[in-house]
Amino acid sequence: MLTPMIVGLIGLGLSGKTxxxxxxxxxxxxxGSFQSQKDAFHRGRVLVPDARVDFLTEMSESANVVYAEVEYFDVAGFSGEKDSASESDIPQVLRESDALAHVVRAFANDSVAHPKGSINIRRDIEALDEELVFTDLILVERRLDRVEKQAKVVKDDKVRHEAEILKKVKDILEQNTPLRAVTLPPEEEKLIRGFRFLSEKPMLIIINIGEDQIDKIDAIKAEFAxxxxxxxxxxxxxxxxxxMxxxxLPDxxxxxxxxxxGLKESALDVVIRKSYSLLGLISFLTTGDKETRAWTIKRGSTAQSAAGAIHADFERGFIRAEIVAYEDMKRCGSYPEVKKHGLMRLEGKTYIVQDGDVVVFRFNV
Structure with a gap:
């Protein structure tokens, strides 16, 4: 994945999203800047902290280091009222996101009233989900109307097939079910991919607590497990x-x-780790005196496919991959020691790359 993973931050107004x-x-x-700018958004790109990259950079004395990146978009708050939802009100940046993170308010603040009048985590989660589902339903109905009219005029199996799948999706949404909760056959999933349905995107629920609730984190996790x-x-x-x-502060x-x-992980570490897991992403590593780099790919990718993340020529002319598990590299401390202990493996095109594999690709074009 050459482009950064994109996560859209959403939530009801005054949830602490920004x-x-x-x-x-x-x-x-x-x-609070969105209160008067409903179509505005904040954008931020961050490097993914990775101790493995740090170690390999020092080991190889690399002149350059490239971490994986994640891009975040923070948009105006949703209303939580599906009847007021409008597909045209959805910022395009959310459609382009790989995943959504729903910030849900759990903190109390008398000076900042909750838009629904009270703190209720489950209610807010369900309300926003309903709004996403309803927005997708509007989009499906609009497209289905056009496709059905076209099917009456043009006898085309592709048009008829699209109408059938859209009807299936419409039925799911009318049951108030997010599309992320159902598994469609690959062919159908591919057909609807271009719609970029919001309720289809993996979702990270971020419960935003107050300072007085820090000691209740484990209890809150258990309550919503x-x-x-x-x-x-x-x-x-x-x-x-x-x-925030x-x-x-300095590191x-x-x-x-x-x-x-009593915080074990930063918010950045938690959100990135869980987002990677939701999207089924892993990182493989390359290292040398010129550069150490983390490359983000889909879990289950073959060695040949992973090579394409670096360059199309690597994939097209793939010969083999030299693989060292990161833990073996860390324990040995150098490539010569890895080879000395017989811990470097030669793998072919179909090898499934593992998270943390340190890789050298051999290719010929």
Missing amino acids: TVFNAVTRGDAEV DLKGKPNLDLAVICGKIE ELAQ DDRQSFMADM
Whole structure:
């Protein structure tokens, strides 16, 4: 995946979405700025922290280092009212996202009233999901109407087939079921891919708690553990306010404050790790004196396919891949030691690349 993974941050108004955006991007976007700019969005690109890349860079004394990247978009809050949903109101950046992160308000603040009048996490999750489903339904109905009219005029099997699949999708959405919760045959999934349905995208639920709830993180995770059992859905619990403050500190100070607060991972680490998992992504690594780099690919990719992430010529002229498991490389500390202990493997086109594999591709074009 040569382009960064894109995650769209969504949520009801006043959920702390922009605060979470600042926390994961170390940004300084103005909180509450969307109240008067409904079509605006914040954009931030961050490097994916990876201790494996750090080690290999030092080991190889690389002149350059390239981490994987993630791009975040923070858009105006949703209403949570499906009857007011409009497909035209959806920012295009959300359609282009690989995954969505729904920031749900759990913190209390008397000076910032919840748009629905009270804190209710499950209600807000369901309300936004209903709005996404309804927005997709509008899109399907519009397209289906055109396709059915076309089918009456033109006797085309492709048009008729598309109408059948759209009717199937319409039936699913009318049951108030997000498309991420169903598995369609590959052929049907491919046909609807171009619509970029919002309810089809993997979803990370981010429960945004207050400072006084830090000691309740485990209890909150347990309360909503059932969400993690749903298809293409995962859960994270963070305190956006504290995380935004921590994000502005130097690394050493940040680690010290996290330890004092009892936080094991930063918001950035949590969101990236869970987003990668939801999307089925892994990283393989290349290293040398010129450059150490993390390459993001789909889990289950073959060695030949992974080679194409670097360059099409690598895939087209693939001969073999020299593979070293990262843990073996770390333990040995150098390529000569790896070879000495017989830990480098030669793999062919069909080898399934594993997360953390250190790879050298041999090719000829």
